Amino acid sequence: MSPAPDGERRYTLTRLPGWLQMVEAPRRVQPRRLTRAELTGLSKHDRVVYDDSRAVWHANLGTIRTPQLLALQDGLAEIVETNRHDGDKNRPAALVDAYPGLGKTTAVLDYAKTYHQQQLELRGPTTVDGHRRVPVAYLALSGNTQVKGLNEAICRFYGLPTNGTTDRLAARAVDAVLSVNTTVMIIDDIHFLDVRRRDARAMANHLKFLSNVFPVTLIYIGVGVAARGILSEGLSAAETLYAQISRRTTTLPLTPFLVDNGDGRRQWRRLLLTIERKLVLADAHRGMLAEELSDYLYVRSTGHFASLMTLIARGCRRAVATGAERLTTEVMDKVNNDAAAEQARIELAAAVDAGLFTTRAATSTAGQVA
Amino acid sequence: MSSPRGGWTAARIPIVLNPVPGEAIDSWIEAYARRLRTCSRGLLDSLGLPGSPRHMVMVLTDIERDVLAAATGLDPDLLDAMTLHRFDGIAVTINRRRRIAEHPPAWRRHTGSRYCPTCLREDNGRWQLQWRLPWTFACLRHHQLLADTCLLGVSEDADESGVVRASCAPTNVDAGPRGWGVRLGRHLADGRAREGPPGVSWRSAPGRAV
Numbered sequence: 282m283s284p285a286p287d288g289e290r291r292y293t294l295t296r297l298p299g300w301l302q303m304v305e306a307p308r309r310v311q312p313r314r315l316t317r318a319e320l321t322g323l324s325k326h327d328r329v330v331y332d333d334s335r336a337v338w339h340a341n342l343g344t345i346r347t348p349q350l351l352a353l354q355d356g357l358a359e360i361v362e363t364n365r366h367d368g369d370k371n372r373p374a375a376l377v378d379a380y381p382g383l384g385k386t387t388a389v390l391d392y393a394k395t396y397h398q399q400q401l402e403l404r405g406p407t408t409v410d411g412h413r414r415v416p417v418a419y420l421a422l423s424g425n426t427q428v429k430g431l432n433e434a435i436c437r438f439y440g441l442p443t444n445g446t447t448d449r450l451a452a453r454a455v456d457a458v459l460s461v462n463t464t465v466m467i468i469d470d471i472h473f474l475d476v477r478r479r480d481a482r483a484m485a486n487h488l489k490f491l492s493n494v495f496p497v498t499l500i501y502i503g504v505g506v507a508a509r510g511i512l513s514e515g516l517s518a519a520e521t522l523y524a525q526i527s528r529r530t531t532t533l534p535l536t537p538f539l540v541d542n543g544d545g546r547r548q549w550r551r552l553l554l555t556i557e558r559k560l561v562l563a564d565a566h567r568g569m570l571a572e573e574l575s576d577y578l579y580v581r582s583t584g585h586f587a588s589l590m591t592l593i594a595r596g597c598r599r600a601v602a603t604g605a606e607r608l609t610t611e612v613m614d615k616v617n618n619d620a621a622a623e624q625a626r627i628e629l630a631a632a633v634d635a636g637l638f639t640t641r642a643a644t645s646t647a648g649q650v651a
Numbered sequence: 652m653s654s655p656r657g658g659w660t661a662a663r664i665p666i667v668l669n670p671v672p673g674e675a676i677d678s679w680i681e682a683y684a685r686r687l688r689t690c691s692r693g694l695l696d697s698l699g700l701p702g703s704p705r706h707m708v709m710v711l712t713d714i715e716r717d718v719l720a721a722a723t724g725l726d727p728d729l730l731d732a733m734t735l736h737r738f739d740g741i742a743v744t745i746n747r748r749r750r751i752a753e754h755p756p757a758w759r760r761h762t763g764s765r766y767c768p769t770c771l772r773e774d775n776g777r778w779q780l781q782w783r784l785p786w787t788f789a790c791l792r793h794h795q796l797l798a799d800t801c802l803l804g805v806s807e808d809a810d811e812s813g814v815v816r817a818s819c820a821p822t823n824v825d826a827g828p829r830g831w832g833v834r835l836g837r838h839l840a841d842g843r844a845r846e847g848p849p850g851v852s853w854r855s856a857p858g859r860a861v
């Protein structure tokens with residue numbers, strides 16, 4: 282008996298092979314939903330394989346194009362696709378600045394994947410000079426990334442040597458970006474750039490240098506970037522006028538689902554209906570999430586998309602493991618979620634209990650969040 | 652991990668530098684490294700290959716062949732053809748354990764590589780494999796004898812009579828293309844190394860018509 286493939290795609294987006302794997306990965310195929318009788322009829326091995334395939338599927342339900350995500354991607358497209366300036370002009374950058382758990386990176390990656398594919402379709406996989414065309418590069422900063430480390434990260438992404446001095450690395454990085462015709466560079470976790478530190482000021486200057494010499498659109502992703510003063514490069518309020526990054530960067534928000542009006546509640550309901558269609562549980566049914574768990578899931582996720590998806594994946598795992606084969610409050614109560622969502626949950630749950638809050642579009646008790 | 656797009660596999664270095672026809676593998680590695688703004692060692696380290704290009708030009712190990720083919724997209728047979736492997740026992744004798752050249756079976760011992768300075772200048776410092784063979788002594792492209800001493804040394808370190816001092820190129824042309832060849836090609840191009848210096852023996856007199 283041959284071992285079953287685990288179905289997971291273990292790519293690292295900060296390396297070109299991993300990035301390409303993500304870009305070129307075929308859409309996952311939803312496992313067929315078996316009835317309880319069919320589940321019982323499976324051999325022990327087949328049942329383990331089936332459950333494993335469901336676990337992978339539920340953990341990777343794919344990008345759900347929520348209104349928030351579509352609005353963000355529209356903003357990105359506007360910036361990237363109008364950046365067709367000649368090389369002597371600076372290209373405006375985009376900053377996706379939002380709270381954690383909203384799916385910032387997922388939304389940007391989804392846009393970048395489409396952009397990458399479109400560019401290859403439009404211009405071919407090989408540049409005029411015979412190099413590979415790599416329309417998008419992805420970097421993630423860490424807590425102690427410095428100028429040399431950023432250049433190393435660029436070279437590492439392209440699979441190029443990472444030896445040499447800071448200047449040599451910068452030259453190699455610039456050459457690579459130009460050679461492979463990269464036009465979008467994503468720099469994730471930009472909030473790690475602490476501009477109060479001396480070396481971070483150098484880093485901010487280096488980012489300015491990159492935006493000057495690279496004919497690319499930089500897309501920064503971070504949490505509380507504006508509040509940390511990263512855009513103003515750590516300058517005082519009086520000096521902020523000189524902050525070129527701020528002047529050249531358009532901030533794009535990604536908001537949580539808000540259910541304080543009818544439109545918001547209808548969006549929340551549509552999201553839950555979309556998700557429940559994707560679930561592969563024997564006793565799943567229409568309304569399982571959108572009707573029965575609407576308030577509950579909002580309270581637990583506080584409208585944060587990534588928190589919601591984590592909760593759903595874990596709930597499905599528990600529903601399979603316990604044989605419940607459906608999501609209920611009893612099943613979900615045993616699921617842990619991220620700490621921030623759990624903290625916020627307490628206040629929201631009290632509001633629901635007091636009848637002050639609902640996510641249901643049809644009800645007339647459309648109260649505000651307490 | 653292979654991509655259906657344009658024959659590009661995921662493991663390939665996205666920046667391409669193809670060998671020139673007839674080029675030796677050590678020269679190509681050097682040139683590729685230069686294209687990537689590093690040195691041969693930097694490039695080979697990034698590919699996880701501890702071996703030296705000086706040894707690779709004798710014969711490639713299976714791992715070196717596989718890694719270089721995957722990283723550059725070149726055919727493994729072409730990589731082998733850029734080494735002296737196929738001349739082993741004919742024009743060269745390769746000590747396979749140490750991957751060095753020993754006394755050839757029927758030819759006068761010849762270390763390192765001869766070269767045509769005009770080719771080096773025109774090809775931007777790219778070295779031909781055949782220059783390493785003892786039976787190759789002339790450039791058929793430029794109709795001149797090959798040189799086997801360092802022109803860079805002649806230009807910078809020759810004494811008044813133009814005779815090359817042994818110290819000018821410590822390993823003679825055995826240095827091959829390890830940076831030195833590239834420098835030489837460049838210096839030939841900008842006039843800092845001269846073709847056909849006076850007062851040197853016929854073996855070191857490139858440019859002499861044949």
